[in-house]
Amino acid sequence: MRSPSFLSDLTSPQIMGVLNVTPDSFSDGGRFVSSGKLLLDDALKEAEAMVAAGASIIDVGGESTRPGAAKVTQEEEMARVLPVVEALASRIDAVISVDTSTPALMRAAVDVGAGLLNDVRALSKPGALEVAAAASVPVCLMHMQGQPSTMQAQPHYDDVVAEVRAYLLERAQAAIAAGVKKENIILDPGFGFGKTDEHNVKLLQSLPSLCTTGYPVLAGLSRKSMIGRLLGREPQDRLAGSLALALIAAQNGAKIIRVHDVAETHDVLSLLTTIQKL
Numbered sequence: 001m002r003s004p005s006f007l008s009d010l011t012s013p014q015i016m017g018v019l020n021v022t023p024d025s026f027s028d029g030g031r032f033v034s035s036g037k038l039l040l041d042d043a044l045k046e047a048e049a050m051v052a053a054g055a056s057i058i059d060v061g062g063e064s065t066r067p068g069a070a071k072v073t074q075e076e077e078m079a080r081v082l083p084v085v086e087a088l089a090s091r092i093d094a095v096i097s098v099d100t101s102t103p104a105l106m107r108a109a110v111d112v113g114a115g116l117l118n119d120v121r122a123l124s125k126p127g128a129l130e131v132a133a134a135a136s137v138p139v140c141l142m143h144m145q146g147q148p149s150t151m152q153a154q155p156h157y158d159d160v161v162a163e164v165r166a167y168l169l170e171r172a173q174a175a176i177a178a179g180v181k182k183e184n185i186i187l188d189p190g191f192g193f194g195k196t197d198e199h200n201v202k203l204l205q206s207l208p209s210l211c212t213t214g215y216p217v218l219a220g221l222s223r224k225s226m227i228g229r230l231l232g233r234e235p236q237d238r239l240a241g242s243l244a245l246a247l248i249a250a251q252n253g254a255k256i257i258r259v260h261d262v263a264e265t266h267d268v269l270s271l272l273t274t275i276q277k278l
């Protein structure tokens with residue numbers, strides 16, 4: 001397990017590999033859950049492969065938060081995630097991130113080795129701020145408008161860039177007030193979480209202004225439906241689009257890129273880093 005100091009060394013963009021342990025995840029659901037049994041060994045092999053391919057963070061999510069996703073009980077989420085986090089923490093040289101909004105799972109996951117809390121609800125659930133402060137690990141605060149079941153119905157903003165930026169800064173202040181260290185905070189505009197394609201494009205173009213907040217920015221665009229609509233591609237055919245958006249996000253200042261296709265993204269970001277240094 002990598003030390004959490006990875007936040008201090010964000011000179012080049014870091015890759016967060018997606019490990020979905022949910023039966024209905026939008027692009028690779030069900031690969032590790034069959035007939036309810038968690039194929040733990042397969043999940044571990046996948047995580048090791050992603051680290052070997054260049055991921056420095058593995059994001060383990062037990063609640064599918066794609067649009068229209070079914071709700072999952074806290075018990076089910078914990079049963080899916082904790083065994084994987086515990087097994088990974090002792091086996092791989094990467095930061096284990098837990099993608100959850102559930103305070104009890106945040107605490108339990110950190111206790112068994114999680115080194116990053118990735119909350120798509122920006123620690124808004126009761127008790128989440130206190131758990132994050134006590135955990136003393138990096139935390140990603142993401143913007144979502146509404147909830148997964150309704151967020152893509154009719155997303156509306158007067159000024160999406162200003163409103164998302166203001167929300168993230170307000171959540172960062174709330175986290176700091178609760179005791180989260182400023183240097184442990186990562187911000188994320190939440191591509192696809194209550195945004196039209198126009199909103200997503202504006203947020204991608206304006207990433208440099210989000211980076212001026214001084215917080216590192218995480219971008220998750222991989223295989224998302226804006227790629228599907230703009231290119232007319234099904235989820236399994238969105239590699240080129242995902243790589244293009246990863247490159248744009250990194251060029252616009254994103255320091256952590258959340259992706260399904262680690263090896264390919266690593267090549268893209270390695271070239272970017274090399275060329276930017278020349």
Ligand SMILES: Nc1nc2[nH]c(SCCc3ccc(S(N)(=O)=O)cc3)nc2c(=O)[nH]1
Nearest residue numbers: 026065066067142188191192193220224225
């Ligand atoms: N920090 C952070 N964590 C994340 N966890 C996820 S799971 C993806 C859920 C999803 C799937 C598909 C669409 S859509 N309608 O754009 O195709 C939206 C949301 N994503 C992110 C992200 O970005 N950041």
